Amino acid sequence: MALRKTKILGLATTLLLSSQAFAITFDDAGDNRGIPADYAQYRPILSESELQISDPAGKKGNKLYIATNTDFSGVVNEVFYVDKESEAFVFKMTGDHKRNELRVHKNFNTSLPHTFYHLNASIEPVSPEASMKDSTSKQNEITYLQVHNKGVTVDGKDNIPHPLLRVVWREGAGETAGHYWAVIKDNALICKGKKGKENMGKPACKSENAYKQYDLGKAKAGATDFNIIVGNSTLIVNLDGEQKVNHNIDYWSHLLSYFKAGVYNQFTNGESEAHFYQLEYQVEHK
The missing domain is CATH 2.60.120.200 (Jelly Rolls)
Incomplete structure (x- = not known):
């Protein structure tokens, strides 16, 4: 699977991996899912970082680059969010040699x-x-x-x-x-x-x-x-x-x-x- 660097451009952004049908949506806040950039304690590291995240259905080691300009406004989904009750920054990922990581620039x-x-x-x-x-x-x-x-x-x-x-x-x-x-x-x-x-x-x-x-x-x-x-x-x-x-x-x-x-x-x-x-x-x- 060929991956390309893609920047988040807005709140309702769907990111496509190459020509594959798979898509990752990053505007998926929920009742208990907060947007990480909305929390003061996490803004400093987000302002220095990008997100590197895998397609769970893709090959080992595949990687998509999100917020390469450090703009995490509206970036949230079911595997990257802040729990509204505990204010914990939550990272999830499925699959061997798959990742969901902040990379400090x-x-x-x-x-x-x-x-x-x-x-x-x-x-x-x-x-x-x-x-x-x-x-x-x-x-x-x-x-x-x-x-x-x-x-x-x-x-x-x-x-x-x-x-x-x-x-x-x-x-x-x-x-x-x-x-x-x-x-x-x-x-x-x-x-x-x-x-x-x-x-x-x-x-x-x-x-x-x-x-x-x-x-x-x-x-x-x-x-x-x-x-x-x-x-x-x-x-x-x-x-x-x-x-x-x-x-x-x-x-x-x-x-x-x-x-x-x-x-x-x-x-x-x-x-x-x-x-x-x-x-x-x-x-x-x-």
């Missing part, structure tokens, strides 16, 4: 010694075990927060198809069932696809070497507060005010990075849902 250098980029989120996964009960995947998980890369320039040159960081809820088993994890790419090698073909057999591309996995603990009932901080070649992840990750990322300094937040599915035959009670992007200068 700012591309930043992770090595600047006095500039630190923050993504703050308070997240409540909604029944992830039930979402995955019919999945046939070997490892079932949902990604809620990411630090990804644009490449060495803003036009995407020499990007690598791996996020630096994914904060995930993983089904798991036994003592680690239902835990949050911080999955960090521990080098800047491309380890998949055509670009990574020559690297795939190298020891550095083996999973145990290419990634560092930090167990953040079992997900509690209700919302968990996350604070991701990137700067001075360091990646920090705090959970409920406690530092869980402090990781050197010198190897990432040549790549421009950016934040993402929402839901990205890595399981089959189900729908993810997450409620964000806080979602903020900040730049700190020291």
Whole structure:
């Protein structure tokens, strides 16, 4: 399926994917569905972001770009809205390797010694075990927060198809069932696809070497507060005010990075849902 970037032009806008019959409508507020841009607490991050969302019926990895000019006026539907009662920012998505995520537009250098980029989120996964009960995947998980890369320039040159960081809820088993994890790419090698073909057999591309996995603990009932901080070649992840990750990322300094937040599915035959009670992007200068 060929996708094209499309901007929201008005309140009653239907977005078509290529020549397919499928359409996504983004003017679908309901009795309990509020328009995210109408809520003061979410306007700051929306004013810095676009929405990247999949066609649930499309191929793995398909992606449509919404509000590329950061204008989220009237953008709401059954999978992207604010719950009017709780004022939680709700993200839902159906299908494996499908997404519903805000992409913060700012591309930043992770090595600047006095500039630190923050993504703050308070997240409540909604029944992830039930979402995955019919999945046939070997490892079932949902990604809620990411630090990804644009490449060495803003036009995407020499990007690598791996996020630096994914904060995930993983089904798991036994003592680690239902835990949050911080999955960090521990080098800047491309380890998949055509670009990574020559690297795939190298020891550095083996999973145990290419990634560092930090167990953040079992997900509690209700919302968990996350604070991701990137700067001075360091990646920090705090959970409920406690530092869980402090990781050197010198190897990432040549790549421009950016934040993402929402839901990205890595399981089959189900729908993810997450409620964000806080979602903020900040730049700190020291």
